[in-house]
Amino acid sequence: MDVIKSNVAPGVLIVSSDIDPKRKPDIVDDLTATKLDAASFDYLICAEVIEHVVDPYAAAENIRHILKENGKAFVSGPMLFPLHDAPYDFFRYTEFGFRKLFQNFSGVDIRARASWGRTAMHLLVRSLWFKDKRIDVAVQLLFLWNLPMMLILKPILGRVTTPYFTTGFNCIVTK
Numbered sequence: 149m150d151v152i153k154s155n156v157a158p159g160v161l162i163v164s165s166d167i168d169p170k171r172k173p174d175i176v177d178d179l180t181a182t183k184l185d186a187a188s189f190d191y192l193i194c195a196e197v198i199e200h201v202v203d204p205y206a207a208a209e210n211i212r213h214i215l216k217e218n219g220k221a222f223v224s225g226p227m228l229f230p231l232h233d234a235p236y237d238f239f240r241y242t243e244f245g246f247r248k249l250f251q252n253f254s255g256v257d258i259r260a261r262a263s264w265g266r267t268a269m270h271l272l273v274r275s276l277w278f279k280d281k282r283i284d285v286a287v288q289l290l291f292l293w294n295l296p297m298m299l300i301l302k303p304i305l306g307r308v309t310t311p312y313f314t315t316g317f318n319c320i321v322t323k
Contacts, residue, residue, distance in 0.1 A: 255322035260314035
């Protein structure tokens with residue numbers, strides 16, 4: 149597929165791709181069945197997309213396919229995050245899920261994002277958008293119940309990033 153790329157800075161070409169033409173990407177393409185040429189890109193950013201694709205293994209293979217040799221992709225996805233973009237919200241990933249997904253890459257660097265305290269705060273704020281008020285109240289009560297302990301432990305919890313209680317993961321994968 150021929151792609152018209154525009155220069156953003158000397159030596160840098162950026163191309164946007166999306167399955168939805170309403171978002172006005174440079175290329176309308178499906179990551180699970182891409183028409184992009186093999187070895188087309190040095191770098192690829194796939195931020196908060198992987199949970200929305202029907203076949204994540206096909207998407208991972210296509211990411212590998214369109215990267216040049218030793219090319220890198222930044223892929224991020226949620227773990228503890230409310231349902232969104234319904235009905236196109238299919239998966240949540242652990243560190244082990246991402247490792248399995250990117251097993252055919254030569255390098256995989258996965259990092260949990262957000263500290264324990266930030267994840268708890270994130271869940272509280274997101275609970276305000278839950279449609280089921282029973283869940284909303286339950287999350288807020290749980291937060292309030294633990295608030296004194298969280299304040300006492302804030303110097304520790306505010307810095308602890310753990311794969312067991314995180315909003316999601318950021319991955320750098322190398323072809």
